[in-house]
Amino acid sequence: MSEVKQVPLYLAPMAGITDKLFRNLCLCHGCDVVTTEMISAPGLMTAPKNSRVYQELLDVEKDEGPLVAQIFGHEPQIMGEAAKKLTDMGLYSGIDINMGCPAPKVTGGGSGSALMKTPEIAEEIIRHVCHATLLPVTVKMRLGWDEESINAVEFAKMAEQAGACAVTVHGRTRKQQYSGHADWEKIAQVKQAVNIRVIANGDVVDAQSAREILRVTGADGIAIARGALGNPWLFDEIKAMMRGEAYTRPSFDEVVETAMRHARGMEQWKGSLYGVVEMRKHFGWYIASRRGARKVRTAINVAPTLEEVEKLLRELGNMEE
Ligand SMILES: Cc1cc2nc3c(=O)[nH]c(=O)nc-3n(C[C@H](O)[C@H](O)[C@H](O)COP(=O)(O)O)c2cc1C
Structure with a gap:
């Protein structure tokens, strides 16, 4: 077996799942960086202290490890204000901008993966967020809106120019939602095109798929979502593989x-x-x-x-x- 690059492992954001308890489980089992559920930027700016945003989405365990807050929205000004507010809370190690969510209630308003159709607005958002915070800013994106409009390479280059320090690329289009297979070759194209870190995402479920996504993409990290459901040990398993150590599944x-x-x-x-x-x-x-x-x-x-x-x-x- 060839040598495997040792890269950080990320828990990808999952609405309704990556709360403080699940995040901590993953951190205890080899995950390096965790992400909140997506937080609505306009919602954050108007939410009262006793709302769900504060009680759940922004609830953080004491001493929680590297934690990135993910925001979504489509208005650059408000996205910047939300980034500043989160930064001022002093709980987060980075701000991630959601440009990949396929849900109609998000894309309908021009947020999430809809921003891949409006790169000029996406760019303005990244610039506003970078201007508003000293924390590292990252972008979570897909390959494009649909098969006919794949623009991941240009989009990632734009994100780099606008100030993002990394992009997480889910190897599917918005139209695919979660169907079919993630196209790791297209993530590799992004990796070759930019100088910022590229985190590969999509369909990593065990050590074998982790090894393979790294081989194909040459990525600087792996983000895992569904594979960790009911299996926070997945991070331990992948870490063992990267170190060349044996791994025993939990009983x-x-x-x-x-x-x-x-x-x-x-x-x-x-x-x-x-x-x-x-x-x-x-x-x-x-x-x-x-x-x-x-x-x-x-x-x-x-x-x-x-x-x-x-x-x-x-x-x-x-x-x-
Ligand atoms: C239930 C669920 C909720 C998700 N919520 C978010 C989210 O809030 N923000 C985001 O950027 N991606 C979200 N995603 C997408 C994942 O972060 C990830 O990109 C996708 O599931 C592909 O990775 P995987 O094959 O490891 O699951 C969600 C995915 C699932 C299954």
């Missing part, structure tokens, strides 16, 4: 211990009712690869307490694989 007992610690943290943070509801998707991911998981997931989704959930998880562990 199912360890998985259950972690899932329950995660759940108790959620219960403490959001209260017992909402905490249990919020954990359901995570429980599903923790057990996804286990035989018999589907039936247990259905039972977990109606279990009223965490004690009940733990019993179901232990029973699943006792079932033959």
